[in-house]
Each structure stands twice: as C-alpha cells, then as structure tokens.
Amino acid sequence: MGFREKYARLGERYDALEKPLERFFCPLRKRAAEFVKGKVLEVGVGVGKMLPYYPPDIELHAVDAVPEMVRIAERRAEELGLNANFYVMDAEKLEFPSGSFDTVLSSFVFCTVPNPERAMAEIHRVLKPGGRAIFLEHTKSDCRLLNWLFLKPLDLLLGVLLDDNTLRETHVLARKYFEIEHEESHYRGIVRLIVARKPGEQSKAFKDRGA
Known part of the structure; x- marks a missing residue:
C-alpha cells in the first residue's frame, strides 16, 4: 500500500493524528505564509492546514x-471564505505550464513524495524566473544523537503508517535548484x-520591490 492509499484511509482522522504537534507547527505555518505573494501554488495541500x-x-x-x-481542503476553504482552486495532482508531475506562479509553497510534503528530486525540479519549472519557493519541511537534524534516538524510531513508525521519511535532507536538495534567501x-x-528564489531576470526586480 502506497502513501496515497494510506492517506486516503486516514481522511479526516489525519487532523487528530497531527493534533499533538499543532502547537509546534501552527506558528511555523503562519511564518511561512508571510513570504507568499502573487499567484501562489501550494504543493501537497493535504487537509488544508496552511x-x-x-x-x-x-x-x-x-x-x-x-x-x-x-x-x-475544499470544504475548509469554503468555511474560511477563501477563494482557491484545487486539483488532484502529483507533486512530481505538475500539470501547469512552465513559469506559471510567483510563489510555490510546500508544507511537510517532501517527507512523503516518492521522488523528491523530481518534485523539486517540477517546482522549479512552474515558478516564474525570480519567483519564490518556500519549504516548511521535516528534515534530518543537525544533531546526530537526536537522529538516532528520536527521528530514526519516528521514521520507522511513520514509514509504516504514512510512507513518511523524516530523515530527508530537503534543505540540501533545495540548494541544488534555488538561491537560498533565508x-x-x-x-x-x-x-x-x-x-528561496528561482534564478532569473526577475530576481532583481523582486528584490528591488522588497518582495
């Protein structure tokens, strides 16, 4: 059973599963949203926590x-009075023309996508030159002891439950494709x-506007 089937079976119970972590994650989601502008794509919207x-x-x-x-997520957007467009689509195969978005955001997604390199390349492709990529992600810790004592056991558990991999180095992967701003x-x-920014002609214009 792949991650799609596992998440489909969880459905609305996913909220309950993640609820103990919300006091840690909610301020970070709010912080991530401060960087979005213009035409925005959220990759891996899940149940709409962003x-x-x-x-x-x-x-x-x-x-x-x-x-x-x-x-x-669509129901949550309606409850919030938020005007948004939703699509069933893989992160590794985004069905949008190249250079479609000013901002692309992913929130706790790269621990789950089967092919993170391909997903990162797709985010790069659909961003406009000078566009901004925002990643809020589980990653391998800077502390080796913490990786072994906490993340490795958690990785085994979440791997069985959700096909998640909490030891990925998305921060390293992002540097291969983007200029890291912060x-x-x-x-x-x-x-x-x-x-991060996608290098391109618009990068200076974005910076000049203080985007």
Whole structure:
C-alpha cells in the first residue's frame, strides 16, 4: 500500500493524528505564509492546514495527490471564505505550464513524495524566473544523537503508517535548484523553513520591490 492509499484511509482522522504537534507547527505555518505573494501554488495541500494563514490578496491554487484530502481542503476553504482552486495532482508531475506562479509553497510534503528530486525540479519549472519557493519541511537534524534516538524510531513508525521519511535532507536538495534567501532551523533542525528564489531576470526586480 502506497502513501496515497494510506492517506486516503486516514481522511479526516489525519487532523487528530497531527493534533499533538499543532502547537509546534501552527506558528511555523503562519511564518511561512508571510513570504507568499502573487499567484501562489501550494504543493501537497493535504487537509488544508496552511489555508487559515494565507493573506487575502493572493491568487491561490492548491494540489494534492490524494482526492480524499483535496475534498477536505475544499470544504475548509469554503468555511474560511477563501477563494482557491484545487486539483488532484502529483507533486512530481505538475500539470501547469512552465513559469506559471510567483510563489510555490510546500508544507511537510517532501517527507512523503516518492521522488523528491523530481518534485523539486517540477517546482522549479512552474515558478516564474525570480519567483519564490518556500519549504516548511521535516528534515534530518543537525544533531546526530537526536537522529538516532528520536527521528530514526519516528521514521520507522511513520514509514509504516504514512510512507513518511523524516530523515530527508530537503534543505540540501533545495540548494541544488534555488538561491537560498533565508533559512530557519527549528527544534535542532527537525523542522526547517527555507525561502528561496528561482534564478532569473526577475530576481532583481523582486528584490528591488522588497518582495
């Protein structure tokens, strides 16, 4: 059983599963949303945990590979009065033209996607030159002891439950594709917020506007 089937079976119970972590994650989601502008794509929207934090002046598009999760996110957007477009779509194969978005955001997604390199390349492709990529992700800790005592057992458990891999180095992968503007390490690197740019002609214009 792959991650799609596992997340589909969880459905709305995913909220309950993650609830003990919300006091740690919610401030970071709010922080990540501060960096979005313009036409925005959220990759891996899940049940819509990022939705309450987006500014009202963006054009939001959101994708997830699990139809059951997309339906929950759509309902949450309606409850919030948020105008957004939702699609069932794989992160590794985004069905948008190249250079479609000003911002692409992923929140706790790269621990789950089967092929993170391909997903990163797709995010790079659909961003406009000078566009911003934002990653709020589980990553391998800076502390080797913490990796062995906490993340490795958690990785085994979540691997069985959700096909998650909490020991991935998404922060390293992002550097292969983007210019890193800002990086925050939280809880000894167990979670990182990475703000990056796609190199291109618009990069200077974005910086000049203070975007």
